[in-house]
Amino acid sequence: MVKVKNIHKHFGKLHVLDDVSLDVAKGEVVVIIGPSGSGKSTLLRCLNYLEPVQSGEIWIDGIRLDHHRTNIRAVRAEVGIVFQSFNLFPHLTVIKNVMLAPVVVRKRPESEVRKAALAMLAKVGLQDKVDAYPSQLSGGQQQRVAIARALAMQPKLMLFDEVTSALDPELVREVLDAMKQLARDGMTMLVVTHEMGFAREMADRVIFMDEGRIVEEGAAADIFDHPREQRTKEFLGKIL
């Protein structure tokens, strides 16, 4: 589903991604952990070209992500992304937020999209907030709308960029539950998070990144209980 080959990215002098390669199979849930500034969010954002890479190749479901705009948009339509700060459209109601892209980008008929959007919102437990505006919702509810909005495009891959980091502790669970449900439904997911409980429970594979490199990867149990690399041990020692 995802094939990343030797990508490099610099922000000025800073080498944010240093020869990163990665393969993700269909239906796999991959959790990326690491200290802040390790490049994990940047890697995620490169996968739908919100950030360009300077060298290397990225393939998403057989389409090469390069400078061709049509390719970029084709990939973005297939890849859903959920951000730390929700980024809902404040001038649109919940249902309109969810419906916008399928109607505008996919050109699907509005009645059909509406039906799908309502189902999607029910799935994340927000069927009674359909006509509310984002500002009337809690952070956890907003983030669940953001997940529904991404899902409404029927993506083949979902990217989660620290989606619980901006939430109050008591709101984190409802978002994680929605993500767990999605994982159980067989969605291919790449998740950048500090929620080690989620990683342990749901991840098929955990990747530890530091200083723009993939330091170590493996099954969740192996990474958390028997890390091989010194840097992984130090990081886990600090946060667990």
Added chain:
Amino acid sequence: MPQYVQDRLNIYDAILLLQGLGNTVLLCVSGLGLGLVIALFVGLARASRSRFLSWPAAMYIEIIRDSPLLMQLYLIFFALPLMGLQVPIFAAGVATLMVNSSAFMAEIVRAGIQAVGKDQLEAARGLGMNYAQTMRHVVIPQAFRVMIPPGVGLLIGLIKDSSIISVISYIELTRVGQILTEKTFLSFQVFGIVAALYFLLCYPLSKLALHAERRLKVSG
């Protein structure tokens, strides 16, 4: 033989005043309406990351903003004919208001667009929307809210400034006022009425803007 001076306003004067009011409305709706459309495109170009778009837009805005409205009117009405382009009075008035308002309004459009956060652009792009779709469905509706207060302020200013068009003898409200005072010497009454009619044009606009602002805020 005593010279005849009309010492009160009659029904024909009232009709003339209403015609003047109507012509001012016509002038402003056409000139400012067209200006708004141009402003949208110039503002988008000004906010664009491409220099080929943003520099010419910036130049257009600065040249027009930094020169007097009256000179723009003179250039269009008196100078263009010297270059072989005869402009009818009404068209000259509309063109002047259009050009002038488009520059000021373009800056308001630019500020509105740039006030919409980068996170909104990323969300739209992340959903696969292209530039036009992002602008139309995400950025401009949000920019519009920011643009209302300064935009209405500008429109009100320009409606009053449209009185300048009287100097090329277009029979709008101010010109009617001048004609009637020359005829009756009732400057106080005539200009009082003219001012009140401008007020009647502008005040509802202020009210409408406040209302729109409040309504849009609820949905924010």
